[in-house]
Amino acid sequence: MNSFRFSKLSFCLCIVSLSFCLTLDLKAGPAEEKEAESAALALAADQESAGFMFRAEAWSSDLPQGLGKAVKMQLFKGNEYCIGVAVPRKSGVRITGSVLDLDARPVGEIQPVLDGWGFLLFFKPKKTGVYMVTIQIDEKGKQADTSCAIITGYK
């Protein structure tokens, strides 16, 4: 009887810890942010040969489904910018976004990657000041919470 109770308890504990592990795995965390950063860096690497110099510091964060992110950026007139945005490549999530100017109007050109895990924004500011990069999960891909990263290059 006791051993039956014990094995039942062990079984329940196993289930609880397994679901806890799964939850941890599914939630966007630092490891997923690193993967997003790596993906953004991969996008950037291709653009370095085009003369863009990328800031060493990337911005990364969680990206919940149904709630986009808008990140403020100081950009300088006279530079051309290449902004790489990505989520982990294996996440199955597709993203889209834009650069908004001071009047909340989209500016620049977007160049998405084929699988949808990232895109590059090319932009030449007409004024020095604050711009906003928006990122959201595209309905065409998997709908799941994930992480995203932004890397900024200039020339």
Add this chain to the structure above:
Amino acid sequence: MTRTSFRFLTVLALASAFYPTSVLRAESAKATVQEFDPQAFPGQVVDDVVVPVPSEVFSVLDKLGEPNWRQELRDVDFPKSSDRTKLALMFGLVVAEGFVSVQAEDKEKVKDIGREVIDLATALGLIKAVRPHAQAILDAADKEHWSAIRKEFDQTQKTVRDSMEQMKDVDLSQCVSMGGWLRGTASVTSVVGKNFSADRAELLNQPMLVEHFLATISKMGPSMKGHAIVSEISKGLTGILAKMEGAVDGFTKEAVSDIGRTCDDLLSAIKAAK
């Protein structure tokens, strides 16, 4: 003006979550810039800011003329200090000086700065993480690989900030950024002041960054916030912010000079550290 626009933007972003799609589409069409569907952006405006590297502004100044960067170089032989707040500010300052020396293409200065980076990293207890970068800077200086040196200075600062954050020294990491921004801005005001034009002065339109630093200081722990140099920086930044926000029709030469003087005074206070 900038602040107002972003308040509007925040409202737009939040409102779009509730606003009828058709209305938003119509408004978007009126803007006629590009096709944009604000309905697709019920989002959150993030407070984080990635502080630009000084060379991002320096490169624009190069396009607008030929500044004499050698004239902008400053001494980097700092007095020894055991005060980590001052060391962090000095670290940011020295890395920014590194960017100036790259613009000046001054090999010997780059090496001096590389050695100062080693000394400061040692004093901060971060030499293990920094040594490979410092060595790469010294090696690239011998070969005069300016873009590699620029990249390495940027990477050095990132490594130091990451290490500080891993040690839960987020406030200290912010001091590195502030020291760098102050030195970079002092150089920009000096170059702009020597050959003033509205285009050059517009590069100082950075109120968001100043607001970010002020907000960062306000969130610091009591000992850091109460530190004499940090409170001096806070006062100085408040003055700089007022100048930037007052430049609605562009910066005057006097405003540029005032911002430069404030930065120089703060840098002198950091350098006077014991």
